[in-house]
Amino acid sequence: MALPRDYAEQPCSLARTLEIVGERWTLLIVRDAFYGARSFGEFADHLKIPRAVLTDRLNALVGADVLQKVAHGRRFHYELTPKGISLWPTVHALIQWGDEHYAPRGPRRLFLHAADEQLVDTGGVCTGCGQAIAPTDIIIKPGPGAEPAHAADDSVTVALREPHRLLQPLR
């Protein structure tokens, strides 16, 4: 018997949140959208999940108003909505928690304030200038824990070997 997707007996807002972002792959799709992935092919290429699962997760995120479908030529692109973009502090904090506990070689990616290239902390504050930094003003670049250049060759990984501004399309 499949587990239900909702936590009907749990009145807490965390349970409601997890119904949206707590499914396997969902937060990784959201992360990739922040990194600039937009097309089905980019998500599929980077995450290497079955296409049916990816379709299901993208539809659920569109249904929850986290992603929106935007016409792009004869296809669609998936872009974060304002509601989706407001997940950034959560996504960033979870990445940094993983860096702290599960990244012995150091962070795989660094999140820097675009204006002064200083690290942005988990509270979203630049460690250089002390300003609160919106995700659109953050540059991601490879950190000490980044994989060697030959480790993966999907379009997202390759594009992110260069510094890249969050939310800007990868190409």
Ligand SMILES: [Zn+2]
């Ligand atoms: Zn700064």
